[in-house]
Amino acid sequence: MFEVEKKFILSESDAKKLVEGADFVGEKTFTDVYYDTDEFALTKNDIWLRKRGGYFELKLPMHLGDKNFSQQYQEIEGEEKIREIFAIAKINDFESDIEAFGYKLFCNCITTRKKFKKEGFVIDLDSVVYDDKSTYNIGKIELLVEEKKQMAEALEKIEKFAQKNGLKSSPVKERVIEYLSRSKPDHYRALVEAGVIDLS
DSSP: OEEEEEEEEOOHHHHHHHTTTOEEEEEEEEEEEEEEOTTOTTGGGTOEEEEETTEEEEEEEOOTTOGGGTTOEEEEESHHHHHHHHTOOOSSOHHHHHHHTTOEEEEEEEEEEEEEEETTEEEEEEEEEETTSOEEEEEEEEEEESSGGGHHHHHHHHHHHHHHTTOOOOOOOOHHHHHHHHHOHHHHHHHHHTTSSOOO
């Protein structure tokens, strides 16, 4: 399965309109911890290693230079598969083993997510709190598709649904990128220079 999603900065009234008539699925709070090397070896290649609720995930870019898919990733779940990709042998626990390869925490954020379903779309309303206690609010509309070739059509459907609900399409920073822009300018600048962050 491939997850196709688009993020939006939402005002209170935008959020209210978006979830009007939607089915409330639930609310949860989770902590994301992101890892990279001092040289930003992963994030400079738009690769994101995180731990959420004790489980590790790796997000690999799907876009290959196509800006339409700049927010699309393949998600690899589980330590075993991630060890294979990184060629990291099991010596200790996963965290200790990746630390030995120079991977360490660079962002820690707590997200409260309200999930809704409406007209076949999944809507997430996220309120993010960073370790410096600053906050960030974003919305996400997503569709799951069976095959990669269905991704373009799914993105088009998401955009039409967003327009119908009065949302304007504008660049939205991922929660981690937002954190870097606020708190870690050197890391942020490195990602801009590597072309991972598009300022246009």
